[in-house]
Amino acid sequence: MQHIVLGPAPAASAGPSAGSSAPSGPAPGSWEAVLVDGDRIVPGPTAGPDQLPGLVRALPDRLGTDPASIRWVFASVATGYPPLLRAGIELGRCWDLGLAQRILTGAATLEAAGVRYSPTVVVPVRDPEPYGEAPRPGPPDQEAFFELPAAGAGRDGHPGAAGLARELVTQLAAVTGSRHPQRLMLLLAAESQGALVAAEMLQEGLPWRRDLHEEMLRRRLGPRPREGERPRLLQELAQRLAAGLGVPGLNPDSPQDLLRALTAAGVRVSSTRAWELREWARGGGADSQRRTELVEPVLEYKHLYRLWTANGWHWLDEWVRDGRFHPAYSVGGVVTGRWAAHGGGAMQVPAAVRDAVRSDPGWLLTVADASQVEPRILAAMSQDRTLAAAGSGHDLYLAVAEQGRRAGSGIGDRTRAKIALLGAMYGATTGDSAVLMPHLRRLYPEAIELLERAARRGEEGGQVATWLGRTSPAVAPDWLARVRDVGTAEAESRSRSMRAAAGRFTRNFVVQGTAAEWALCWMGEIRRRLREGDRDHPRGLRTRLVFFVHDEVVLHGPAEEAPAVGRIVTEAAATAGRLLFGAAPVEFPLTVAAVESYAEAD
DNA sequence: AAAGAATGCGCC
DNA sequence: AGGGCGCATTCTTT
Numbered sequence: 240m241q242h243i244v245l246g247p248a249p250a251a252s253a254g255p256s257a258g259s260s261a262p263s264g265p266a267p268g269s270w271e272a273v274l275v276d277g278d279r280i281v282p283g284p285t286a287g288p289d290q291l292p293g294l295v296r297a298l299p300d301r302l303g304t305d306p307a308s309i310r311w312v313f314a315s316v317a318t319g320y321p322p323l324l325r326a327g328i329e330l331g332r333c334w335d336l337g338l339a340q341r342i343l344t345g346a347a348t349l350e351a352a353g354v355r356y357s358p359t360v361v362v363p364v365r366d367p368e369p370y371g372e373a374p375r376p377g378p379p380d381q382e383a384f385f386e387l388p389a390a391g392a393g394r395d396g397h398p399g400a401a402g403l404a405r406e407l408v409t410q411l412a413a414v415t416g417s418r419h420p421q422r423l424m425l426l427l428a429a430e431s432q433g434a435l436v437a438a439e440m441l442q443e444g445l446p447w448r449r450d451l452h453e454e455m456l457r458r459r460l461g462p463r464p465r466e467g468e469r470p471r472l473l474q475e476l477a478q479r480l481a482a483g484l485g486v487p488g489l490n491p492d493s494p495q496d497l498l499r500a501l502t503a504a505g506v507r508v509s510s511t512r513a514w515e516l517r518e519w520a521r522g523g524g525a526d527s528q529r530r531t532e533l534v535e536p537v538l539e540y541k542h543l544y545r546l547w548t549a550n551g552w553h554w555l556d557e558w559v560r561d562g563r564f565h566p567a568y569s570v571g572g573v574v575t576g577r578w579a580a581h582g583g584g585a586m587q588v589p590a591a592v593r594d595a596v597r598s599d600p601g602w603l604l605t606v607a608d609a610s611q612v613e614p615r616i617l618a619a620m621s622q623d624r625t626l627a628a629a630g631s632g633h634d635l636y637l638a639v640a641e642q643g644r645r646a647g648s649g650i651g652d653r654t655r656a657k658i659a660l661l662g663a664m665y666g667a668t669t670g671d672s673a674v675l676m677p678h679l680r681r682l683y684p685e686a687i688e689l690l691e692r693a694a695r696r697g698e699e700g701g702q703v704a705t706w707l708g709r710t711s712p713a714v715a716p717d718w719l720a721r722v723r724d725v726g727t728a729e730a731e732s733r734s735r736s737m738r739a740a741a742g743r744f745t746r747n748f749v750v751q752g753t754a755a756e757w758a759l760c761w762m763g764e765i766r767r768r769l770r771e772g773d774r775d776h777p778r779g780l781r782t783r784l785v786f787f788v789h790d791e792v793v794l795h796g797p798a799e800e801a802p803a804v805g806r807i808v809t810e811a812a813a814t815a816g817r818l819l820f821g822a823a824p825v826e827f828p829l830t831v832a833a834v835e836s837y838a839e840a841d
Numbered sequence: 842a843a844a845g846a847a848t849g850c851g852c853c
Numbered sequence: 854a855g856g857g858c859g860c861a862t863t864c865t866t867t
Contacts, residue, residue: 493863494848512849514854545850548861573857577853584859587852613853665855672855747856751853789853789857 241304242275242334244312244407245295245319246400248285271400272298275312280404292326310334312407316434317367317570324442331770335431336403337362338571339410342427345710346417349702352710353418360398360406366572369582370441370565419708425818426707426756430571432763436784437568437578439766444563445596445786446604446795449555452595456551459591460543463552470547476540483536491540506533513538549584550592558583564596568787575748576709576755577789586788596793596837603801605782606840607808608830609761609790611635612754614660619816619825620706620753623685633828636660639682648678663690664750666743690746697745698738705752706819711745753819757827758790760818764811765792773803780804793837801833 248271249264265271268288274281284301286294299306312334313319323330340362346354398405414423456463461471469477481489486500497511508515516534523530558564564583572579580586588596598604614635618626629638636657643650650656655671659679662672663686680687693703697711700719704710722738725731765784772779782796782804794804812827832840 495864510848541850545861549851549859575857577857579858581859584851584861587850587859589851662855665857667855670854743856751857754853791853 240310241302241308242310242312242404242407243283243298244273244275244400244404245270245291246273246314246398246403247271249399249401270294273400273404274302275404275407278408280401280408282401292323292328295323295328295330307331312336312403314362314403315365316431316438318365320435320438321367321442324438329439329770330435332428333431333435334407334427335434335570336360336406336410337364338430338434339427340364340406341571342430342709343410343413345712346423346704346708347413348713349704349710351418352423352704352708353416354413354423354708355416356409356413358406359409360402362403362406364571366569366581367438367441367567369567370444371560417708422706423708425760426705426709429707429756429759429763430576432766433570433578433759436762436766436787437570439783440785440787441565441567443783443785443795444560444565445793446599447559447562447564448595448597449559449562451597452555452559452592453552455592455594456546460547460551470551473540473543473547476536476543480536480540483533491537492544497537501537504533506530511537513541546589546591549587550589554583566786573755574712575752576705576759577751578755578787585786588788590838594836594838598795598798598835601798602796603798603833603835604837604840605794605796605801605804605808606832606834606837607792607794607805607812608841609758609812610828610830612757612790612827613664613750614639615825615827616706616754616757617664617686617689617750619820619823620749621683621686621689622823623683623689624824626683626686627823627825630825642682643678646678646682648675648682650675650678650682663687664747666694666739666746668739689749693749694742694746696742697748698742700741701745703745703749705749705756707753707756709752709756711748711752714741754790757815757819758787760815761808761811761827762787762792764814764818765794765808768807768811769794769804773807775803776800780807798833805831805833 248269265285266287269285270291271285272283272294274283284294295311299309310332311330313336315337316333316335320330340358341364343354343356344358346352347356410427414420414427417423460473464470477491480491481487484500484504486503489496489500491497494511501508501511506516506519508519516537520527520530520534566580566585567582568585569579569581596604610633611630614626615630617623618630625642629635629642632638637653639656639660640650640653643656650659655675658672659675663676663679667673696703700714700722702711702713718737722734725734762784769780769782780796780800780803782794782800784792785795786793792808794808796804808831809829812829816825816827830841834840
């Protein structure tokens with residue numbers, strides 16, 4: 240494996256009199272490629288601020304290296320890769336020093352991880368620039384990171400590519416010396432590949448038909464209103480609502496006003512939340528009919544209001560460019576390792592607008608959804624054979640219900656099985672799922688023990704780690720002191736609730752975080768296989784990943800590739816399972832659909 | 842007037 | 854009734 244670090248070239252001259260002497264060496268904002276082979280760090284060629292694509296194109300030949308054996312190293316892939324993509328260059332493998340540093344720094348705080356790491360250079364994680372933003376030329380990271388004083392600054396006070404290369408060596412050594420080097424290596428590699436995927440998705444975009452979206456808005460809300468006015472159908476609904484509740488001029492957008500009006504009309508709720516209104520209507524016994532009629536328009540209003548404000552005309556204006564929605568993903572942006580997305584609410588695209596997502600003519604969307612990832616992850620992590628057996632088929636919850644019936648427990652049907660398992664993973668303490676916990680514990684002792692051990696750690700103020708080694712954050716410095724303060728009844732109850740919340744968090748962290756790792760590996764494998772191709776596509780496929788939501792991917796490509804894509808995503812899911820858990824008997828089945836409209840999937 | 846908190850809903 | 858988010862709007866504080 241050949242590592243090539245792409246970073247800022249050291250400035251030609253430094254010091255307070257910079258510019259007064261004749262320049263020698265690369266211009267400010269230039270790139271340098273530094274080669275890392277084991278511990279050897281070899282300075283390489285440089286290129287001007289806008290010349291990175293040329294440099295990357297020329298390097299493999301110049302070094303006599305097979306491009307496939309190169310791992311390209313960036314301070315931040317999110318900011319370094321887009322210029323290459325715009326120039327039509329796709330990289331095979333990479334390493335993101337900032338993302339790796341964040342994980343290693345966290346891991347080093349957890350004794351059990353055995354990670355000895357102190358960074359030589361501070362490399363902050365950078366979020367991607369929103370799509371279409373005019374990029375600044377040159378290495379975007381030049382001023383963003385700085386060498387730690389102990390390591391001795393470079394000539395211009397910044398470490399440059401050579402400093403980044405030393406940091407890479409430090410990171411790799413930290414992995415090698417850790418307790419689970421293979422897992423940690425897999426995590427950092429997968430996180431970095433994730434950054435490649437995210438940058439490519441940002442560039443590519445999800446195909447979005449503005450005309451269909453607008454048609455749907457018109458159908459449900461009426462024509463686009465003037466600025467500051469409600470759409471017609473929403474306005475009519477608001478008036479009907481006001482009349483029904485007997486409060487002329489009621490503004491249903493104001494939770495306070497709405498709650499007052501509801502209360503006056505005899506709706507006994509403590510907030511205007513939709514689930515509470517539904518519950519109130521359902522709890523009416525013989526009166527449920529009347530209650531439903533009272534509450535229904537409110538729920539309808541809320542739904543349409545949400546559609547209007549979150550995914551209406553403004554959203555289209557803001558986020559859909561040239562027939563594409565370009566979500567800017569933040570890799571590992573959630574503490575658990577899940578991706579976040581900034582702009583346009585990419586992770587919350589509601590079902591109501593998905594019909595606007597259409598493949599280009601002659602192309603298809605492949606939508607692949609992994610079924611019940613988290614309980615399967617739990618089965619694999621805990622090596623709970625019974626739960627793994629439940630996961631051998633497509634519908635884990637149904638199998639759990641069958642196992643529950645055979646054992647004579649209270650988990651007799653699919654709905655209750657699902658509630659019970661989700662409740663166990665989230666740490667529910669009341670309601671249906673809490674009642675079912677003892678049954679679950681009897682059925683799956685290893686799985687439940689893993690969750691409760693994680694919860695106990697959190698309750699003590701400790702940290703936990705995912706399967707591959709991402710660590711939960713340490714508690715706030717004053718956390719323990721506050722938890723120990725039980726002087727008054729109020730303080731004691733606060734203490735108890737803080738401990739419980741910390742426990743719920745760590746309990747969920749191990750499962751949600753490991754599921755995120757599985758998803759990273761899944762996408763990395765999909766990408767690798769798309770590039771590698773198959774018998775029918777020996778030079779790779781044109782299909783690309785265009786969208787991702789935690790356990791679901793969308794790909795877009797020529798219709799004739801769709802069968803191959805279906806095989807690729809399915810095989811990649813199995814491979815991801817093996818990468819994480821070896822031969823553990825846990826399967827990761829998918830629902831795969833090749834469709835013209837995103838709404839046709841599921 | 843601006844900033845921040847709270848409310849509520851969308852997704853997994 | 855319980856984990857993780859982003860975002861728009863309303864409400865409160867500065």
